[in-house]
Every structure is written in C-alpha cells, then in structure tokens.
Amino acid sequence: MPADDIVITGLGVVSPVGGDARSTMDALLRGESGVTLLPEDQGERTPVRLHAPVDDAALTRVSRRERLRHDRSTQLALQAGREAWEDAGAPEADPSRVASVVATGMGGLTILLELYDRYLIKGPISVPAHTIPGIMANASSALLATEIGARAAAVSLASACASGADAIAHAIRLFRDDEIDLALAGGTEAIVHPVTLSAFGALRALSRRHDDPPHASRPFDRDRDGFVLGEGAGVLVMERRRHAEARGARIWARAAGAGSTCDGSHLVAPDPTGQWNAAAIGKALRAAQMGPSDISCVSAHATATVQGDLAETEALKKAFNGPIAVTALKSSFGHMIGASGAVAAAVAALSVHDKTVPPTRNLDNLDPAIDLDVVRGTARPLPAGAAVLVNAAGFGGHNTALVIAAE
C-alpha cells in the first residue's frame, strides 16, 4: 500500500440510533429507527412534529460546563470528536501538520433561538457572553483544534446537507497538498426546534406521517413524503498511512478519494438530470483511481423527498452505467443535515471493515421510477477489499462524493 495513502484510524459518531460509532452501526444493521414525535410543549408550536433526536445520556464526553456554554451542535461535535480521537489512540503528531475540519450546515442556530426567547422577556441584560462564541459556525472546529493541538488549519465549511462530506473532502485535499499528516474531520448539526421544523415545513421538505414515526422516513419508497429532521455528529481521524503505520495504529479503512461539483441551477431544488452529482461521483472515482465497477455499494444521500431521491437516482444511473447496490441510512436516523455525510462516511468505514452494509428501512414499495438495487430487509455482505461510495448533496446544488475503501 502506498505510504501516501490516507487512512481512517479513528471513528466517532453520536446519532439518533446510537451514542457511538459501533452502537450506531449495530442499530443500523438491525434496522432500528430513531424517529419519534416532539415533546408536546414543542410539538404544539410547529405543523411538523417528527424528529430524530440524540439521547442526552449519549453525551458522556461533554462536561456540564460545556453543556451550559456551547450550542448543542458543538456539544455533539465534542462528543464525536473525542470518541474518534480516543478510538485512534490519542495520536501524537507534529501540531503544524494537524488540521481540524468540522463542518455544520447551520451552526449555532439553536442557541440563538433559545436566547432570543429570553431576550424578549428579560431584555439585553439576559444575553450572556457565550452567545457569540455559541453561534459561531466554526466553534466546533476551533474547540477541537485547541483540544488536539491542530495548528495547520481549523476549517469550518458550510454547504448545507453536503457539509460533513465536504469536510472530509477538504481534509483529503489538505493531505494531497502535503499540508498535513493527520486530521480530525467531520460534521455536526443540532437544529431541531419548532422554528426550523416550521421553516423546513414551509419548503414542503418534511414528512408529516405523524401517526407512524418509525415509518416516516421512507427513502426510495413510492409513498415517501419528505425527510425527518435528525441531529448528530460524525468525526473521523484521518491519517497519512506512513504516519499511522509508524505508530502501529489500527486502520478501519482508506479515504481513497473525493469529488465535488455544484449543480449551479437552483438554491433549493436539485438538478433533476443529476448530471453534476454524477460528475462529482466521477471525480471521486478518478481520485481513488477506481472505476464504477470497483464500487460495491453506494451509501446514498436519499433524504426521502420526492424530487431529491429521483434526481439522485438519475445521477447514480449516469455514474454507474447500470443497477448499483444502494443503501439509505436516513431511513433509520433521519436527516442530520451537516452531519449526515460524515456519519455516512464513518458507517462506510465500518461497512468495508466488517464486510457488511446496513439495510434501508421502510421500503415497502420501491418507487417505479427508481430502478436501483436497494439493499433492504437485512444487511448485505460486502466482498473483501470492497469500496463504498458516500454520496452527499445539499441545498445550493452542492454535490460531494467520497470513496471509502477496505484496507
């Protein structure tokens, strides 16, 4: 294996179905759902009452002091980042060759909304000093950089629902430019609030299957009616192979390549032809020095909106010239916005390592317009040496694909 390869040596996930990477993977393999109804006091303030929350008890690595001060998205990033760092064995590295790249779609939106409620009642005297640091979209990346001593870069990207995948893609570029030997890279999001649910509801983007929460998130299904807003974080420790091998690190998978494009067509609607999403996949495959036939399975963006799933189907058909195996993790844990691509990458690393890919839940009747080989019912085995392609897309026309390959 080339010494310049980028390998994944640490995984951290906090999601609606698990408090860490392994328990999230296990829940996905069992086909569990993390979707539920909002508590009544919040639910009565929004027309959309479905969400996929992270259990507060999962924040085992976040102190009470940190919970008082940071936005929830940052708390989730600290939880996942610390798990990934511990999982990698708290590696020692030259700080000038270490980066922190943690993205978020919407930053500290929740802390602002909550403080605004206080402000309206108590006035400016009630606005605490942690407000601005709490809102800052770069808070997670900066705090983790401080914690691990990353001096090469602390970067915070924002590309809506492609943010987490874009963070990993950006880290890969930092490796390729020989800026770094080690990176903590991923995404985080925690924007569940009556205002955001109302806002996504106004875009007609959310499922309203209130009578049946576990079956609300239905990617690729004929009867899908939108996504379920989730929250979570996913962080990888990425490392240059020679750096990882020199310290005897355990390697989960390779971050073999990434590719990004922009639809350049609309602020919220995906290009229905999928041509630029397909182009991003092509770029990622070339970067990985692979062809379409080297991919065993796609971890699709698949949010379960009518338009999004159709556009992605077109993209996958163009990129793969035939039926490709696809799974849709959002059927279990909803849509974690800026975290989703990073969580999918962590799950892909476990998938190629464990040689098994989680199934898609809630697929009772495949949409006749979607002629993909969707993994459903039970987990599907992967061959040795498999590669999974993570596909991500975001409002704004952002497309990013990542190739996660077995060792």
Place this chain on the structure above:
Amino acid sequence: VGKTLQQEELVELVNKLADEFLDLDLTGATPQTSLRSLGMDSYDQLEFATLLEEHLDVCIPDSKLKDLETVGGLIALLTELQADAG
C-alpha cells in the same frame, strides 16, 4: 432582582450562580482566593458579570471588571454597586 442583598445572601447568590451556570465550585473559597485559581478566565468573568448584572439588576462597568482579581474583590464590588443603585 432589585432587592439589595446582605453580604451573606450575596455570597450565597455568587456561589449558586457559579455552580449553576459555570459549573464552578466556590464554596471553599476565601475572600483572598483569586478568581483565576478557581478556573475563571477572563471569558468566564464576562459570562459571570452578565449573570450577576441580570440577577442583581446592577451594571458592572468595564473598568471595574478589568481590575477584579479575588472573590473578596467581587463581593465588595457587588456590595458597592448595589449601594449605588439603591
């Protein structure tokens, strides 16, 4: 809010707010204990100042905040500001 607190009540409120909002234990502190030694950096002091302003309905001037070093100094300052406000 608005009520002038006696010294003991003031200490109690300071301890309570430090615990509740900053997760800092001030119960073993003496008037001479430095705020910094309690783990309170300048950012924490800003955070704490806003909380105290809100709960005591006083305004802590920047110049006074800058010179704060000890728990005793903080209590003295709050006593003074309350007296001024009252």
